[in-house]
Every structure is written in C-alpha cells, then in structure tokens.
Amino acid sequence: MVTGLTLLHTSPAHVPVFDALRDREHPGAVLRHLVYPELLERARAHGPESVAEDLRGLLGDAGGPVLVTCSTLGAVAEALAPALGAPVLRVDRPMAAEAVRTGPRIAVLATVESTLAPTAELLAEEADGRPVSVRTRLVEGAWELFVAGGTARHLAAVAEAVDAVTDADVIVLAQASMAGAAPLARTRVPVLSSPGPGLAAALRLCGADTTAAPPA
Template sequence: MRITCLHTADSNIAVFDNAARQLGLMHHEITHLSRPDLLAAAERAGGLTAELRQQTAELLVNLAANADRVLLTCSTLGAAATLANESSAAPVLRVDQALAAQAMQTPGNIVVLCAVETTLSPTRTLFEQAEKHPQAALEVRLVNGAWEKFKQGNLAGYLQTVAAAADAAYRQGANCVVLAQASMAGAAELTQTGVPLTSPACGLRAVVAKPEA
C-alpha cells in the first residue's frame, strides 16, 4: 500500500516512521510531505480559515492521485481532510480521528492535551462528535508554554513539558489522557503515572484498516 503523510512539522516524519516500525508496517510504501507554512498560516489567522482549508484540501487531493491512502497529521487542519474526500481518488484520513474514537470509549474522565492553541477548537469538536461511552467525561486542555519550546527547537523541553502535564492530569484523576497532536507522541515515553494515547499509532492503524473508497 502507498501511504502519503502530510505533516506541518518536519520532526513528525521521524515520529511516524518510528510508529510504523513499531507497528510492523514498514512493508508499506510510506512517503512524507512537510508543509510547516500551513500551520504557521493557521496560527497567524487564529485558526483554520475557509481559504486555508480549501488550499490544504487541494493539496491532499493532489497527493491522493499517487497514493492508496493519504494521512493528514496536523490536528489544526483536520477539517481539510473531510473536504478533500469529496473529490479525492483515494481515502484521506485525519490522524486524530481514530484517536478520538478510541479515547471516547473509555469510561470516566478523559483529558485531551493540546500544545497549539489553534488545535483546541477542532480537537474539541472532533472528540465531541465521536461515539462515546455513557460514562465518558471530556476535558480539553492547552499545555501552556509547550509550543514555544517546540518553535524554539527545544524538542526535549517540549516533550518534558507535555509529559509533566499528562502526569498532572493522571494525578488529578484522569482515567485516560490523550496527546492530541502527533508532535507530542514522544512524551508518552516520559510519563511517570500512566501511558497516554497518541495519534501516530492510532492513525496508521486506521490507514491500513481503511477499506477502498
């Protein structure tokens, strides 16, 4: 299977290659395109504009012309995947869709952590739309100060900050902690009080399980 991933952070290429290795998916042809300018544009605009959604969707459709599956790994731009599927030659998936589906089946308190402010609203909407356990209670939080470290190139500090927020959520009674953005995945290996759900593994499993359109 030819899988193309669209990222908005260069460092996510290694994150997804590592997740593919751990899941035993390296026999698939996985290629990557990184467009940090798309996320930067969303941050400047305060979120995903109609114009940026259209631009991203057109890019996804172009990528689908030479792939069997396309995976959008940016949570801020997630809605572009829905638009792209209206005219795409291959299925386009957003990486956090499967993450939300799995998380919301957990009974109890579900705390979803985001690092980028523009991701808060689309992430909350996605998780609220997922089929949920009758006893599930959702809270979406911003990890203050994390994204500044990421943009400064301090990836270790970024992941430590996210891990500390995840540990705090567990100590406060969370039954499930979710790291909403793909760039946060490495923090799951640094937590001390629980193991959060991460999107790269969930997203890649969903990609290979997705039937033909």
C-alpha cells in the same frame, strides 16, 4: 503490489517519527511525506478554513489515501475527501475513538491553542451521543520549545502536564508531536497519542499490511 500512503505534515519533525513507526510495526509499507509548516501558521492566525483551498490542491495531487498528521487541519482535510474521491484520515481520529471507549472523563492536552477546539469536537463526534466530559488544557511554552528544537524539554513539559491531570479516565495528547511524552509520564491514567493508531488505520485504507511480521 505495495500501495503507498501519503502523509501531510506541518512539521518536518514528524517524518522520522512516522518512518520509525513504519519500520517497527509496518515493514514494507511505502510512505510519501509532504511537509508544509506554513499551513499551520496560517491556520493559527486565520482559522483552519483559511487553508482549505491549499489542502484541496495538495490532497488532490496525492493520487490516493492521505493521512493528515496535523490535528488543527484534520477536520477541514477530512471534509474535502468526498469531493476528491480519495480517503483522507486525520491522524487523531482512531485515538479519539479509543478515548471515548476508555471512559467518559477525558482530559485533552495540546501545545497549540488552535488544536483544542477541533479535538474536543472530534471527541464529541466519536462519542456519538454517549455522555462524555472533555476538559482541555494548553501546555504553555511547550510549542515554542518544540519549534526551537528543544525536543527533550518540550516532551518533559508535556509529561509534567500529564502528571498534573486529576479526575480523568483517560488523557489525550492532541498533537502527534506530543507522543514521546507518554512514556515519560508517571500517571496511572491511560495516556493516548495519535501516531501509532493513526498510521495503522491509514494503512488499512491502503490495503497494506498493518502489523510487523513475526520474528523468525
């Protein structure tokens, strides 16, 4: 029996990214995509808590595990899980856990300002008392390029910001939409993104296979 995973997105651009990950790394996994850009728009204007009731309804209707791919909404969504009685995972949690294992000096890049504080809080939570130094930076103008469909220019701007980071043990790309910039960067500092580890962790919650079958 194949167990399905619901993914809650705030941009339709995430759908092909996660489908490609599934096809490459988790063949046979069943993904169901929900896309609600208005949730991020409202959260940016009024704070993540402003969409809590909407999230409660959407997550409750999913009928099983949910992966929330928007870092701005992740903490609010996870907090609803006990009341819903179903697993809810924010896509950036596995990435944050890897970051604090990699080193104490963590640089966080985001293209939406509302993502910076939740990501820093998540890193502190995953550090669990271990000393970490988290520095955040907004990549100015990159989000506008992403929204306008200028994917290549958006990723190039993020990669340029990555290469400008100094004195860090690890660089965190706070949003799933930034993942494609990692292979473009030339820095020797480890650069972490969330879609790959987030999807793998969520599929484990479903009891689904998390690795591609070996070649015949």
